[in-house]
Amino acid sequence: MIRAKLLSAQGEQRSGALELVEEWRASDGAFMWLDIEGEVTSDIRALLVSLGCSELAITDSVRLRHPPKIEAFSDNTFVLFRGIARIDDDLNLTPQQVGLWVGDNYLISVHRGLSVSINHFWQEPAENASLANPAELALRLLHFASGRYLDKILEFEDTLGELEDALLTGHSDSVMRELVGYRSRLRKLRRIFNYHHQMTTQLLHDGTPHLGCGDHDEANHHLRRDLYDRCERLFSLCNMYYEICGDLVEGYISLTSHQLNNTMKVLTIITAIFVPLGFLAGLYGMNFEHMPELHFRYGYFFILFLMISIAGGMLWLFRRIRWL
Amino acid sequence: MIRAKLLSAQGEQRSGALELVEEWRASDGAFMWLDIEGEVTSDIRALLVSLGCSELAITDSVRLRHPPKIEAFSDNTFVLFRGIARIDDDLNLTPQQVGLWVGDNYLISVHRGLSVSINHFWQEPAENASLANPAELALRLLHFASGRYLDKILEFEDTLGELEDALLTGHSDSVMRELVGYRSRLRKLRRIFNYHHQMTTQLLHDGTPHLGCGDHDEANHHLRRDLYDRCERLFSLCNMYYEICGDLVEGYISLTSHQLNNTMKVLTIITAIFVPLGFLAGLYGMNFEHMPELHFRYGYFFILFLMISIAGGMLWLFRRIRWL
Amino acid sequence: MIRAKLLSAQGEQRSGALELVEEWRASDGAFMWLDIEGEVTSDIRALLVSLGCSELAITDSVRLRHPPKIEAFSDNTFVLFRGIARIDDDLNLTPQQVGLWVGDNYLISVHRGLSVSINHFWQEPAENASLANPAELALRLLHFASGRYLDKILEFEDTLGELEDALLTGHSDSVMRELVGYRSRLRKLRRIFNYHHQMTTQLLHDGTPHLGCGDHDEANHHLRRDLYDRCERLFSLCNMYYEICGDLVEGYISLTSHQLNNTMKVLTIITAIFVPLGFLAGLYGMNFEHMPELHFRYGYFFILFLMISIAGGMLWLFRRIRWL
Amino acid sequence: MIRAKLLSAQGEQRSGALELVEEWRASDGAFMWLDIEGEVTSDIRALLVSLGCSELAITDSVRLRHPPKIEAFSDNTFVLFRGIARIDDDLNLTPQQVGLWVGDNYLISVHRGLSVSINHFWQEPAENASLANPAELALRLLHFASGRYLDKILEFEDTLGELEDALLTGHSDSVMRELVGYRSRLRKLRRIFNYHHQMTTQLLHDGTPHLGCGDHDEANHHLRRDLYDRCERLFSLCNMYYEICGDLVEGYISLTSHQLNNTMKVLTIITAIFVPLGFLAGLYGMNFEHMPELHFRYGYFFILFLMISIAGGMLWLFRRIRWL
Amino acid sequence: MIRAKLLSAQGEQRSGALELVEEWRASDGAFMWLDIEGEVTSDIRALLVSLGCSELAITDSVRLRHPPKIEAFSDNTFVLFRGIARIDDDLNLTPQQVGLWVGDNYLISVHRGLSVSINHFWQEPAENASLANPAELALRLLHFASGRYLDKILEFEDTLGELEDALLTGHSDSVMRELVGYRSRLRKLRRIFNYHHQMTTQLLHDGTPHLGCGDHDEANHHLRRDLYDRCERLFSLCNMYYEICGDLVEGYISLTSHQLNNTMKVLTIITAIFVPLGFLAGLYGMNFEHMPELHFRYGYFFILFLMISIAGGMLWLFRRIRWL
Numbered sequence A, B, C, D, E: 001m002i003r004a005k006l007l008s009a010q011g012e013q014r015s016g017a018l019e020l021v022e023e024w025r026a027s028d029g030a031f032m033w034l035d036i037e038g039e040v041t042s043d044i045r046a047l048l049v050s051l052g053c054s055e056l057a058i059t060d061s062v063r064l065r066h067p068p069k070i071e072a073f074s075d076n077t078f079v080l081f082r083g084i085a086r087i088d089d090d091l092n093l094t095p096q097q098v099g100l101w102v103g104d105n106y107l108i109s110v111h112r113g114l115s116v117s118i119n120h121f122w123q124e125p126a127e128n129a130s131l132a133n134p135a136e137l138a139l140r141l142l143h144f145a146s147g148r149y150l151d152k153i154l155e156f157e158d159t160l161g162e163l164e165d166a167l168l169t170g171h172s173d174s175v176m177r178e179l180v181g182y183r184s185r186l187r188k189l190r191r192i193f194n195y196h197h198q199m200t201t202q203l204l205h206d207g208t209p210h211l212g213c214g215d216h217d218e219a220n221h222h223l224r225r226d227l228y229d230r231c232e233r234l235f236s237l238c239n240m241y242y243e244i245c246g247d248l249v250e251g252y253i254s255l256t257s258h259q260l261n262n263t264m265k266v267l268t269i270i271t272a273i274f275v276p277l278g279f280l281a282g283l284y285g286m287n288f289e290h291m292p293e294l295h296f297r298y299g300y301f302f303i304l305f306l307m308i309s310i311a312g313g314m315l316w317l318f319r320r321i322r323w324l
């Protein structure tokens, strides 16, 4: 699907399809947003090249999974961003890669499937839209798309709290498995956020000719800073949650193993006490003809007393040396 | 609650409410501190914008939790600091976010709840106050607010010492749980201190037009250095305590497991010695008709002697190969 | 084997052997690609020196294993790249080191064995080949060679998924060994990719006179960026897979040990319950003459009942204190 | 205690008390070293301010524990160094904080207690002393003070070697505790050395106006390099010893646990062999009326033979599958 | 031992002792290499100072163990390198510290004992030697000395492979100890290589006036790059082998402990099966007068059958729940 929006030099805004591109080429001082959803056919590729997009950048944008990046060309700046197609509460992400070309008087967006963030800005009423400033529009778009991650990540803080409580009570082994799963999904998210963090750090400090490279006197500077703040926060939070997941699992295993060892010790003490007693009983169960003790009047009671003493003595000793 | 302080060009200082803002706008060479506590209504937002605060910065300052930051604008510098609303001895922190706009002749502070640090400087007698120098006032405010963290962190050093001792004596498992809790709270504090550390590092090296960016000849430079020192120390100490907590837990678990293994060994040796003896006793407890040993004159005594020899021999052997 | 390609100043392209070198020397404005496969004899060494290759670079290129590098000389830029001679599905790599000298109007490639990447570009039809631009040719060559790694690494993602599933089901110990093997091979690959990553980072930011050092207005800049993207991605993916392998092994061992401990506990509980019962049975198996209980009418049944009570009581107790 | 040394413009050197300060103020071209030991009273504070010391720096210097730092002011450079008041062979450090102000023609030193390093230079004969060059004097002082740490750290190398040997022989658990103690003391030392390392790195690369900031043509440059080398070495050695301590403890616990597991296995094998044999013996100890085997002529001998076979067979099997 | 080589302005080369120093001082345009082996007496110290060596550098060069460094002075560049006096196949290193002063027309080398690298270049035939270019001579010397480490490190790769195989077969505990030893020796080597790596990185990027600081147009630049490559490779390889040693030990312990746990489980299952059977046997070994089962016709056979059923049932159950 190809759709376009045109803001004429007189400030009038219209939506349409490919015909607006020609109109934009003809007019002077007009702005255009061209949005391409779905497969990039060779026709579309030719169109993009004719609009000044680099072959290399087009190739990057149609790859299924290419690391996010920002690259400045002489006519425009190319931004490749990994947005969200779908993310569930377990942080399973289906990414939606969006390629943006930001020129002086146009914005081109390319994405394989439906993009929530693109649609959000496409439906903005004409008076709010920043079509006359493609850089601002692109930065606000990236800010909005990052915000969708942020909502999920902040929600996860509560999940993490619940998991932490669950670990200490009920069916902990399944909780542990869940944590291991979250951890591996956070690792993958972290890699994406790391790319976005690096992109926006570079964008804040150096900038590009089409997204702005000025200092604090430039309006776009503060939009870039706003985007940077969000991406930095995403990376930092994701990293912290990743580490917390690992620590929780490790801590749970340590603690469990510690308790289990104690349990084993007590069980082994039970065995260690009764085995010698059992031996003694076995001893007087032998059938030798000549075993004088068997004929003693109080032999049995003496042995019973001896056994109780041994058991008591061992218990006292184990307590003494702090094994119990 | 909105309150304001005005230092007129003649050096006279007055406190009041919104009316002072108008007076400050009218006069030339006057200084103002405007303090806003509580919700930021749309009226207040309009007021802030009219005073030169950026929309983006206002949005940041009203977020419940935004990473601390310093951002230079052409009219002022915006500082977002995460102070202490309440912190208990277990390092559970309720943060109090404070937003500051530092201009050439005004300081604006915005905070949702009561801020101890703001009040401390608000109540300063007129002769000590540095109202005529908003940058100095802001830096001293941040220095004071960091100092409240520092007191708690230095107190914690003693707590840590006590926990270390407690580990080696009494009810160690509960101590261990406490350490795990401290560790996770220190991790969260460390993230805050990391932001403050980065902010103040940037502030020291690059500065901003309104907080000063000069070298060692500038008075503010040394205030910025002082603030940096404190934030760096907080981060460094917090990091060290975090690592120590982890090491103590790890060390305790290692040591306990080591001792437990030894205990298990001794218990198992007891079993391993008596099981063969028990077998021997069982052997002569069998009821076969033809067991010549049973009729020997000294059979029983020989077997007793054999058993003692076996037990003694095993003990000697275990000692020899250093299992005991 | 020595072979050469010549693009004359008139745009005519020919393949041949050493004789083309002389022709190239004679003509003005001609381009040459000289490809040397196999041992570098002293004749070849002399030829290379006469073409402006540095002695030190030649020595590096003939070493069996030299860390990959890029080095600028006044006449050319020397690139040493570790390509793939053969790589199997288990990521066992036989490297194929390729040395490239990129000059203004020539490209020289040196490799000990057959190089798939070199052959791919050698067989390109004349109209596609970028012989007139040696820098572009070299960059495309390196990009292609890196792509061969990338294919393998992306395939490995599936392998990793299968291994992860296999861990949770069948013959897990062999899966574990396999993971350990992959991990050590990934470590070695990571070292190579680290070198390539560093090389291309330096190439992107600083460049060299013969591979281009311009900004985004220069055509080669975007080829260098493309190469950088690929090498960075290789390094980043390889690093992530390396860490995932380690985490899987660690996690499997932790989990197994955790389950095993539980198993041991149950087995030990069985023992701990029957050992005291066995002792009781042994007690009344003793042959003392005077054991009054033995003559009681319901002694046996009472003891049976006592044993069942003890067993039941212990089970109830172990459940109560959550050992079962 | 306040004491001063004056080097007059004529090159004559005298020691004394406060009166020399006035003399120094009066004369032109004279150099002074002012040393203040003990509490900084408000009188002394006023004196320091009058000599050009910054209020902020004085406050830092009187804090009980402030991170070491170097700060350049327009009149002087302030150095805060954490020296040794006392350090025992177990690396327990009682620090002695020393504050130095280095001006063009004066050096001021402030320390709470007796400082060995200060005294060492105070007692230097007049002909060796570098009073005419306060920067040189300060750098030599810091170099000497670091040397006192270095002696201790180098001594510790031997201690570490002894501990390593002791681990492999006698009473290892106490050695382990000792190592854990050393490790935690080394961590604290490392934090100090890290500060000194950072200070001297900054001093070497950027310098300060009063301690010199020239390149290799400046005499002080090499003194700064010398100081840097020592502090870097301290940090690097301390870090290495810290890691070695950790590795030794970890290694010892791993090894011990490994050996212990083997011991447990052998003990358990003993039990596992005798328990089935004991069962067999118990079987024929039963008192059933009708047990035909009991009446066989060679029943007992057959059972004995069976038992030996079982024991032998199990031993052979365990060996075969490499459990023994 | 002091020896010298002189290359006169006429290109004639001679060897000798101290007298050549005087000749070199007298002549114009002559080059000298002065080599000092053994103790640095005060005479030699005076000689070195008279040749322009800094007191601080001389002190560094005579220390038994000083961290390797490069320091530029106005007259010369001082290099302190930690070479090999002796290294065995187990990587036990006896270092040989070499101090070099590189001037415009002289090279001075100082070393306590015999230096293989120095001798190698001293014996070079006059036509190969680069005496006329002290910087080149020094760089080639350092390159050669690093090469001696590289040979050992590359040899170690084979050793490591053998150790890895040995771990999986025979007497593994001794192999493990060997690996721990190698690891600690590699850690010490790594610290040396880290210094050399840092030295040569600095030398490559910044250079020094006497070792060259030019770009790729300067001949020495490529010698410095060659030296850097070697030192970087040493550091990188050493680091990788260090980590591999650690991983092998860790992996072996994990695997062993995993197998041992399984062994223990089987042994414990044997015990857990026979203990209940033994109890049953003990039960009917009791001597109560009234035990009706004892008088049943097929009591014994029924109990035998029961025992077999219990054992079979337990085995089936353990299999079912995957404990076997």
Ligand SMILES: [Mg+2]
Pocket: A190, A191, A194
């Ligand atoms: Mg990453």
Ligand SMILES: [Mg+2]
Pocket: A194
């Ligand atoms: Mg990271």
Ligand SMILES: [Mg+2]
Pocket: A232, A236
């Ligand atoms: Mg960050």
Ligand SMILES: [Mg+2]
Pocket: A236, B194
């Ligand atoms: Mg962070």
Ligand SMILES: [Mg+2]
Pocket: none
């Ligand atoms: Mg980590």
Ligand SMILES: [Mg+2]
Pocket: none
């Ligand atoms: Mg780390």
Ligand SMILES: [Mg+2]
Pocket: B194
């Ligand atoms: Mg952090």
Ligand SMILES: [Mg+2]
Pocket: B239
């Ligand atoms: Mg950190």
Ligand SMILES: [Mg+2]
Pocket: B232, B236
């Ligand atoms: Mg720090």
Ligand SMILES: [Mg+2]
Pocket: B236, B239
């Ligand atoms: Mg730190």
Ligand SMILES: [Mg+2]
Pocket: none
């Ligand atoms: Mg680290």
Ligand SMILES: [Mg+2]
Pocket: none
């Ligand atoms: Mg690495």
Ligand SMILES: [Mg+2]
Pocket: C194
């Ligand atoms: Mg790396």
Ligand SMILES: [Mg+2]
Pocket: C232, C236
């Ligand atoms: Mg990366």
Ligand SMILES: [Mg+2]
Pocket: C236
């Ligand atoms: Mg990386």
Ligand SMILES: [Mg+2]
Pocket: none
């Ligand atoms: Mg990482």
